[in-house]
Amino acid sequence: MSHSDCAHVLVVGASAAGLSTVESLRRKGYQGQITVLGDEWHMPYDRPPLSKQVLSGAWESDKAQLRSAEDIRSLGAEFLLGDAATALNVESRTVRTQSGRALRADAIVIATGVRPRTLPGQPDLAGVHVMRTLEDSLALGAALREGARLVVVGEGVLGAEIAATARTLGAEVTIAGPLSAPMAMQVGPLVAGVLGELHTERGVRLRLGTGVSELLGREGRVTGVRLASGEELPADLVVVAIGAIPCTQWLQDSGIRLDNGVVCDARCRAADGVYAVGDVARWEHEKFGLIRLENRTNATEQAAAVAETILGSDRPYVPVPYFWTDQFDAKLQVHGVLRPEAEVQVVEGEVAARRFVAVYRTDGLVTGVLGWNMPKQTRLRRQEILDALFTPSPIS
Template identity: 40%
Template sequence: MTDISRLVVVGASLAGLRAVEAARKAGFDGSVTLIGAEPHLPYDRPPLSKAFLDAEGDGTAPTFRERAQLEELGVELRLGAPATGLDTDGCVVTVDGTDEVPYDAVVIATGAHARTLPGAAALDGVHALRTVDDAREVRSALDAGARTVVIGAGFIGSEVASSAQKRGVDVTVLEALPTPLVRAAGPAMGAAIAALHERNGTTLRCGTGVRSLEGSGSVERVVLEDGSSIPADLVVVGIGVVPTVDWLQGSGLRLEDGIVCDERLWTGVPGVYAAGDVARWHNPTLQEVQRMENWTAAAEQGAAAARNAIAPAEARPYGTVPYFWSDWYDVRIQFVGSPNADEVVVVDGDPGTSGRWIALYRRGDRLVGALTVNGQSDVMKYRVQIMRGGSWDEALDFAARRRERSRGVSSPGSPVGSAV
């Protein structure tokens, strides 16, 4: 179909797997090599901080495909050794420092790695939760009833706290910022979501920095900036991630909070595309430069990048309305769009008292985001509205009709909601 006969995908992640699958589905019959730093086959990461930690689980890695299935796709697997260099002049990926893999087109899907705390590596019982091996260590500690401290009240840390609470394990969540989840949902809604911890019996302390982790061989306590300490047998550090791009230094790619790409996920270097957590690209749907750390984006971008890589003359822009979800306690939290808004309005329910509520995000005269808590039947309807450029007034009218229908009210004119 093109003069490209060798496709290399760097990163045995969801984005990497979808790139491989999309290339074959598009009719690419050349060689495909999948390079992965971990020894594991591509696996699903979201369950690692959710169902994988449940007491009823068996600790099995949630792989997407068996090895035989990948072999049926004609994929050469190079697992257990990271890519360490990219020569864009010679069109070669270096693996583990010495092994060279030539390419005609390459999709970079190396994702991101967890931020760490100083001194954390010297103590047992301190973990990030990014890989299946991390999750196994955390699960084992929870099985033993470890006193647990989660540092960072983001979605991963909060999911771990929820799993610990369900097991009856003593857990405290620490957040350095005065309000959690500001980047993901905005200040008002971030605070409203974080309040779910206290409502479910989990201690949440915001505006609290960590001075140090202490213990003899294994962690024993977390020392806070105010001098107080919290006893701990298990510390889960969830303070964000860093795009895995160090191996690309000197490659000629533009590296700024990930790999800078255009709307086609192209890096500007011939034959080189990026996808998933590592890609910072111009999203034409929302007219924003974004780097998204969620399952949906990884899957969609991996496929789009591969299609564009194998047929660059036919490359198409990739635009989307971002979508992510998180499960805490008995609550499903879902967000679509962008939290960068001029106004946020709660259009159904009350975040302070009800178990189900919906908030909409306005920028100018457009709907740009929607947050639902236990609103599974509504969230994708708002995603469609954002995708087609729906107006703010249309969104409010739609919300009012949905609210009235759910309450059996047929008369128009009831107040839409409250700004926050």
């Protein structure tokens, strides 16, 4: 499909990835019709602050909005909010919605994101929270009183961030999860161990290395969590942060390949004229294989790549993944891929001083770089990943 044939682009998902797609199309000169369908009633807002600034009350919720009303108007796109997509017909490129709309377009961009995984019995108990939407953040923030006993189920990035924010607000916080340290899966044992020490020093209790077997409740309200070890952790509030599931249920009968996301080729194309961006997209990265990235940077970069493809470019999307996390006074930045089996070497600063840069190597090649409170040095080291991945090997 050439640029000139594309009179109408439909973006399904009014999130960061969806908005970035619209902005990229307009920035690259696309003059056609753009429609954005969103299941929430909000204009696009940013999700990373939900577990930090919005949860702590440092930001009013409107500060999480990604663009002003004026900026949105200047895009000349039609936003249809509070209406979820329910089906896609790939042949006619038509999306049906909950309210009964049928939206036809020349190109469709799927940006429906992810939804939180839940535990059995979770919907029936008051006081059990998840963190995905603005409402989720505001509801937990309102419930987090000084001295409230909070159990965070899940030791990943989101769980660790929520625990840090809640502890800063004066709650009594415990993190429970099957891995041995916070973010062990994302950063490997060395850095996860240091993160565990930081949380412990700040008064977060770690009950790690054992899964959660059930939520405990009385009269419809959560009272605690039972671990697989049999130990019971009393709680006034529980946050379940055990990962997310791509929102693809509406695509079940579309014929599009679904496997932990919308499966796409190297150009983020799921079918002719149908693309996916952001947390929901699982595409063929020419260096890392089939990957799906749940981070803010990818939402923006992938959207720009798909906009270019819609407008006739033919380049694979080959980013160096990047994410960051803020917990207490620690800012961690991660470039590339930190494989669990990687060999980790601290190349700048000192772990003991909690200012350092670590390089992750797999089979002798640098695949990832992690910085702890050393943003500039970390960014400079990113080049080593590019060199390792994109420099042709000399012929021996």
